[in-house]
Amino acid sequence: MAGGDTSKNEALSIETNALKRAVLASRIRAILPVIGLVAISLIFNILSAGKLLAPSNIKLLMSQVYVTMIAATGVFFIMTMGGLDFSQGSILGVAALVFCFLSKYNVPIAILGGILAGACIGAVNGFFYVKRKVKSFVVTICTMFLFRGAIEFATTNAPVQGDIVKTVALNNDRLKITITLIVLVVAFFFFRFTKFGKYLKAIGAGEKAAAFSGVETDKMKFWVYVLSGAITGLAAFINVIKVGSVTANSGSQLETRIMIALVIGGMPISGGSKVRFENVVVGSLLYIILSAGLVALGLTPAMQQLIEGVVFLIVVAITSDRNSVQVVK
Amino acid sequence: MPDVRLQAIDVCKTFGVIKAVQNVSIDFYKGEVHGLIGENGSGKSTLMHTLTGIFSSDSGRFILDGKEVHVKNQVEANKEGISIIVQELGTLSGLTVAENIFLGHEDRFVKFGIKNTNAMVKEADELLKKYGFERIHAADMIDRYNFEDRKLIEIVKSTYFSPKVVVIDETTTALSQEGREELYKHMKRIKEEGNTVIFISHDLSEVLSKCDRVSVLRDGVYIDTVNAADVTEDDLKKLMVGRELGEHYYREDYGEKISDEVVLTVRNVTVPGIIHDVSFELHKGEILGFGGLSECGMHELGKAVFGASYDREGSVTLADGTEIDSIIKAIKHSIAYASKDRDNESIVINESIGDNICLPSLDELGGSAHVLIDKKLKEFAEKQAKEMNVKMVDTEQFVSELSGGNKQKVVLARWIGKNSDIIVLDSPTRGIDVKVKADIYALMDEMRKNGKSIIMISEEIMELIGMCDRIIIMKDGRNSGEELLRNPELTENDLIAKMV
Numbered sequence: 144m145a146g147g148d149t150s151k152n153e154a155l156s157i158e159t160n161a162l163k164r165a166v167l168a169s170r171i172r173a174i175l176p177v178i179g180l181v182a183i184s185l186i187f188n189i190l191s192a193g194k195l196l197a198p199s200n201i202k203l204l205m206s207q208v209y210v211t212m213i214a215a216t217g218v219f220f221i222m223t224m225g226g227l228d229f230s231q232g233s234i235l236g237v238a239a240l241v242f243c244f245l246s247k248y249n250v251p252i253a254i255l256g257g258i259l260a261g262a263c264i265g266a267v268n269g270f271f272y273v274k275r276k277v278k279s280f281v282v283t284i285c286t287m288f289l290f291r292g293a294i295e296f297a298t299t300n301a302p303v304q305g306d307i308v309k310t311v312a313l314n315n316d317r318l319k320i321t322i323t324l325i326v327l328v329v330a331f332f333f334f335r336f337t338k339f340g341k342y343l344k345a346i347g348a349g350e351k352a353a354a355f356s357g358v359e360t361d362k363m364k365f366w367v368y369v370l371s372g373a374i375t376g377l378a379a380f381i382n383v384i385k386v387g388s389v390t391a392n393s394g395s396q397l398e399t400r401i402m403i404a405l406v407i408g409g410m411p412i413s414g415g416s417k418v419r420f421e422n423v424v425v426g427s428l429l430y431i432i433l434s435a436g437l438v439a440l441g442l443t444p445a446m447q448q449l450i451e452g453v454v455f456l457i458v459v460a461i462t463s464d465r466n467s468v469q470v471v472k
Numbered sequence: 473m474p475d476v477r478l479q480a481i482d483v484c485k486t487f488g489v490i491k492a493v494q495n496v497s498i499d500f501y502k503g504e505v506h507g508l509i510g511e512n513g514s515g516k517s518t519l520m521h522t523l524t525g526i527f528s529s530d531s532g533r534f535i536l537d538g539k540e541v542h543v544k545n546q547v548e549a550n551k552e553g554i555s556i557i558v559q560e561l562g563t564l565s566g567l568t569v570a571e572n573i574f575l576g577h578e579d580r581f582v583k584f585g586i587k588n589t590n591a592m593v594k595e596a597d598e599l600l601k602k603y604g605f606e607r608i609h610a611a612d613m614i615d616r617y618n619f620e621d622r623k624l625i626e627i628v629k630s631t632y633f634s635p636k637v638v639v640i641d642e643t644t645t646a647l648s649q650e651g652r653e654e655l656y657k658h659m660k661r662i663k664e665e666g667n668t669v670i671f672i673s674h675d676l677s678e679v680l681s682k683c684d685r686v687s688v689l690r691d692g693v694y695i696d697t698v699n700a701a702d703v704t705e706d707d708l709k710k711l712m713v714g715r716e717l718g719e720h721y722y723r724e725d726y727g728e729k730i731s732d733e734v735v736l737t738v739r740n741v742t743v744p745g746i747i748h749d750v751s752f753e754l755h756k757g758e759i760l761g762f763g764g765l766s767e768c769g770m771h772e773l774g775k776a777v778f779g780a781s782y783d784r785e786g787s788v789t790l791a792d793g794t795e796i797d798s799i800i801k802a803i804k805h806s807i808a809y810a811s812k813d814r815d816n817e818s819i820v821i822n823e824s825i826g827d828n829i830c831l832p833s834l835d836e837l838g839g840s841a842h843v844l845i846d847k848k849l850k851e852f853a854e855k856q857a858k859e860m861n862v863k864m865v866d867t868e869q870f871v872s873e874l875s876g877g878n879k880q881k882v883v884l885a886r887w888i889g890k891n892s893d894i895i896v897l898d899s900p901t902r903g904i905d906v907k908v909k910a911d912i913y914a915l916m917d918e919m920r921k922n923g924k925s926i927i928m929i930s931e932e933i934m935e936l937i938g939m940c941d942r943i944i945i946m947k948d949g950r951n952s953g954e955e956l957l958r959n960p961e962l963t964e965n966d967l968i969a970k971m972v
Contacts, residue, residue: 341834348823349816
């Protein structure tokens with residue numbers, strides 16, 4: 144029997160090795176975005192002769208991160224469930240309009256108004272997605288188009304401005320950092336340490352089975368769209384105090400920026416159990432550094448967009464899991 | 473020494489860390505029906521899928537008539553003279569019957585770039601007639617036909633061109649007795665033409681009666697090849713499991729009194745088009761069986777009890793008067809449900825074993841603060857998985873990598889972890905091998921003794937007779953009114969007579 148034992152041990156050690164390799168591969172996969180972030184920062188810093196990471200530029204970089212990062216948090220929840228949201232840019236624009244309008248009366252109410260406006264559009268998305276069973280990308284492309292029209296209508300004559308004195312007074316980094324951190328920490332906590340996060344992942348990984356395990360899938364899906372809209376409504380406030388006004392293009396392409404950020408941050412595009420909250424933070428930073436780096440190299444906006452698009456495509460092609468056939472809902 | 477038709481030499485295939493097939497070598501002769509058996513996850517299907525190009529093998533060779541074959545897909549396999557009838561649905565919806573039969577071989581009907589649909593339909597109709605399936609029309613969309621008919625069409629599709637090797641993977645369980653006879657007939661014909669049938673089945677008596685030789689795989693390793701005439705079912709079981717199976721397969725007690733305490737009352741439940749006005753009571757500590765033909769409505773009844781039926785009328789009430797009308801309510805009031813559709817409804821397929829086990833119990837695991845701690849979840853999952861003997865690397869492993877039997881163990885582990893009092897099991901041993909089946913029966917018996925009440929819905933008559941205190945037969949969506957009590961004299965025929 145000695146021979147049998149050796150071959151058994153051999154088989155066991157092959158098995159453990161294979162397991163170790165699999166674990167290693169998944170770890171590498173998890174930290175790849177972080178490596179990418181460091182690498183891209185260094186490369187662009189060298190190429191731009193140190194301009195990219197100069198203290199003054201870092202402040203500028205950070206000011207661009209907030210909106211993307213906050214709005215990406217909501218979309219992160221949606222994409223974890225296997226959904227998509229293309230209406231983020233229009234939500235930001237509409238919420239910013241509402242904020243500007245209300246800021247003439249009272250700033251806190253204006254902030255709440257913006258959040259509420261975002262939540263309402265989220266509710267529209269959620270209604271058609273959940274109750275009418277329309278695919279999420281179809282619904283949100285429609286609302287993107289619809290509300291972009293509304294923004295253009297409202298800004299036909301001139302950009303809409305809020306109460307300049309009150310809003311400019313709020314434009315400081317400390318406030319923006321605080322709000323961003325609060326959003327991230329609260330979202331992280333609920334995603335990681337409560338059933339909210341587990342349920343979202345379960346919906347993304349197998350919706351029907353999740354329902355049969357006691358997850359109220361329809362209710363979750365609807366409210367996550369509302370939540371995501373509300374979060375972007377909050378991001379709209381940050382956007383207005385930075386920019387000062389709303390134009391026909393306010394928030395335009397935010398949805399694409401978010402999606403690129405999440406995907407290069409390591410998020411599987413079909414959501415499910417392999418998503419990690421770090422994807423939001425790393426992805427947003429990676430995206431901002433990438434685009435700022437391209438600016439520092441002196442590329443035109445058109446060229447930047449082209450390169451970002453190519454990067455997006457490559458990352459999606461490399462990371463998408465071809466073995467698990469999943470449909471974006 | 474008979475002529476060898478096909479040789480598998482040192483075939484290996486791994487999925488991630490799972491070695492599905494390890495250095496398997498088997499010779500298949502000309503003119504034989506060669507059975508391939510093994511427990512779930514023993515590598516039977518995987519081996520055959522590498523032969524027919526559904527998967528690529530990691531290493532090893534297949535030699536067909538002295539020539540190495542290496543096919544990349546089923547169309548190439550067909551060209552080499554190898555075909556397969558797969559375990560799942562192997563025909564494509566949205567195409568006609570004729571298009572399915574000639575899938576990948578349409579070139580024959582193309583002239584000047586235009587497909588001659590009429591010629592294709594005509595030839596397909598002739599084939600169907602030759603096979604004796606006149607009621608199937610080649611021009612129809614295949615979606616019009618039910619699972620069984622589609623399997624018959626697949627038989628035509630994979631044998632009309634007289635392939636040298638035909639693989640039949642676990643097809644008979646999807647067929648009625650009539651369909652099985654048809655399949656056996658064609659297996660015999662293929663054999664008599666001097667070609668080879670490789671026959672995979674869990675039904676050992678079927679394997680023994682239809683095969684000339686039988687090869688056994690266990691855990692991806694080749695065990696032995698035996699002449700069917702020289703062995704018994706028990707010999708095969710021993711080879712599959714690697715040890716003697718205990719005598720206690722089903723429960724053994726008879727004559728125990730069923731408790732008078734009613735834990736669940738189902739009154740006038742109707743699901744339009746599926747169930748009509750079904751009423752029954754479930755007692756504490758009993759196993760209540762539901763049997764019937766596949767379409768008799770018993771599967772939907774399990775969902776109705778669990779609050780998962782759309783459009784249900786009537787009432788499902790607990791002893792304390794609580795009405796169960798949603799899944800959430802059912803789970804909250806200690807009802808568990810394992811669906812027949814395991815991969816879609818019982819487990820979240822793209823999640824880890826741990827996540828799956830914890831999912832229904834998150835409220836309890838969160839405690840009063842509703843905060844989930846990884847360590848606690850992991851301990852819980854490990855404990856439940858270990859209790860059920862789930863064969864796994866660790867609880868981080870994805871359930872999609874597990875075999876059917878192990879998936880079912882995960883399903884049971886999660887509900888046992890939840891400590892549910894009423895357990896609805898729909899086809900709990902479907903597609904599961906003898907060893908895991910025995911485990912599941914033992915577990916059901918133990919739960920029953922602990923005062924849990926079980927509803928067991930099954931198409932396997934023997935397990936209903938072996939496990940249940942009472943059996944209700946359903947017919948055309950109704951309770952047939954016949955109730956069979958636990959009794960050692962009960963036979964298969966008693967039940968069948970009431971089903972049809």
